[in-house]
Amino acid sequence: MRSIWNGAISFGLVSIPVKLVNATENHSISFRQIHLADGGRIRYRKVCELDEEEVSGGEIGKAYEDADGTMIPITDEDLAQLPLPTAKTIEIVAFVPADHIDPLQMDAAYYLSANGVPAAKPYTLLREALKRSDRVAVAKYALRGRERLGMLRVVDDVIAMHGLLWPDEIRAPQDAAPDGDVTVRDAELDLADALMDTLGEVDMDSLHDDYREAVEELVAAKAAGEIVLPAEPEDTGDGKVIDLIAALENSVRAARKSRNGDGDGDSGMADVHPIKKTSSKTSGTAKKTTHRTPTGKTVTRSGSSTAKKSAPKSTGAKKSTSTTKKSAGSAGSRTAAKKTAKKTETKTATKTATKTATKTATKKRTSSSGGTTAKKTAPSRKRTSA
Numbered sequence: 001m002r003s004i005w006n007g008a009i010s011f012g013l014v015s016i017p018v019k020l021v022n023a024t025e026n027h028s029i030s031f032r033q034i035h036l037a038d039g040g041r042i043r044y045r046k047v048c049e050l051d052e053e054e055v056s057g058g059e060i061g062k063a064y065e066d067a068d069g070t071m072i073p074i075t076d077e078d079l080a081q082l083p084l085p086t087a088k089t090i091e092i093v094a095f096v097p098a099d100h101i102d103p104l105q106m107d108a109a110y111y112l113s114a115n116g117v118p119a120a121k122p123y124t125l126l127r128e129a130l131k132r133s134d135r136v137a138v139a140k141y142a143l144r145g146r147e148r149l150g151m152l153r154v155v156d157d158v159i160a161m162h163g164l165l166w167p168d169e170i171r172a173p174q175d176a177a178p179d180g181d182v183t184v185r186d187a188e189l190d191l192a193d194a195l196m197d198t199l200g201e202v203d204m205d206s207l208h209d210d211y212r213e214a215v216e217e218l219v220a221a222k223a224a225g226e227i228v229l230p231a232e233p234e235d236t237g238d239g240k241v242i243d244l245i246a247a248l249e250n251s252v253r254a255a256r257k258s259r260n261g262d263g264d265g266d267s268g269m270a271d272v273h274p275i276k277k278t279s280s281k282t283s284g285t286a287k288k289t290t291h292r293t294p295t296g297k298t299v300t301r302s303g304s305s306t307a308k309k310s311a312p313k314s315t316g317a318k319k320s321t322s323t324t325k326k327s328a329g330s331a332g333s334r335t336a337a338k339k340t341a342k343k344t345e346t347k348t349a350t351k352t353a354t355k356t357a358t359k360t361a362t363k364k365r366t367s368s369s370g371g372t373t374a375k376k377t378a379p380s381r382k383r384t385s386a
Helices: 076-080 117-133 186-199 210-223 244-260 321-385
Strands: 003-011 014-022 062-065 071-074 089-096 106-114 136-143 146-155 158-164 286-292 298-304
Touching: 003 106, 003 117, 003 136, 014 117, 089 146, 106 117, 117 146, 117 158, 136 158, 186 244
Parallel strands: 003 089
Antiparallel strands: 003 014, 014 106, 062 071, 089 136, 106 158, 136 146, 146 158, 286 298
């Protein structure tokens, strides 16, 4: 890899000669501007706005534009006279924990390569010191005409440097948060957690630029003279969330289907549960219950245990129409049997009471008749003896 800067790392009194190499590369596909009439390339020429003549690179300098539009020329000699200790040096100023660096400050990334055999020993010393301390180095360096801030850390066996923005270059997130107080329910957070668990982790090396690949295929098809059919647009929902709970549940289901291929089977992903409170006495196994009615008939019912009297604690499961009809029919049979039993008991009680009353009346009449006969017989005996 070609180096873009040569200098040294200043580690106290230790100087480590290094070369700066780009750690990243841009794979974006670039386009040229053309004249639609004939396909000719459009080029930009540098023209002086005063005399409207094209100017070559050797005739172009730099200047600072003042607030009133005045141009203040600045030459390379002027800049060279400024004190810039980091012009050829990466000066380490501190060692801090990695989490002290705000990711918003991260900029370009570079690899630092030891420049020459004598640099190998101090380079390795700094690398191992960074590993053992579990910290990163904050440094200043100069690149492309300005002083910059950097962070040194170890990647495999190489010291990498991330360019950092200066703290005053980070804008405050004013007016970026939603307006007003927004309340998020625990149920919504639970579904969000389920979605996060379902999506799970990803191998970063497996991620790629789908759009760039599509552009490359388009260019190849055009170059081969093939007809390119437009792709079907995906439904993005227009960014409108009608029901947050429903959207989260659908997202979890879609994520599970994407992970499992067909959405079946247990792959360790999170399950989707209804938001309604569920009864603690639930079972997914169908049970058969047998009982005897007051008329002596045996009735057998089949259904889920969730069909018990649990209206206040509904599990959200729906009963089938056939089960409901059977239950209704059984309930009607039991009610009719109870009515028949009551009528039978009433008739029996009535008959028993009637018989008892008749017997009692007969005894009373018999007793009363006997008493009268005795009274009538007594005087007649007295007259006979006289």
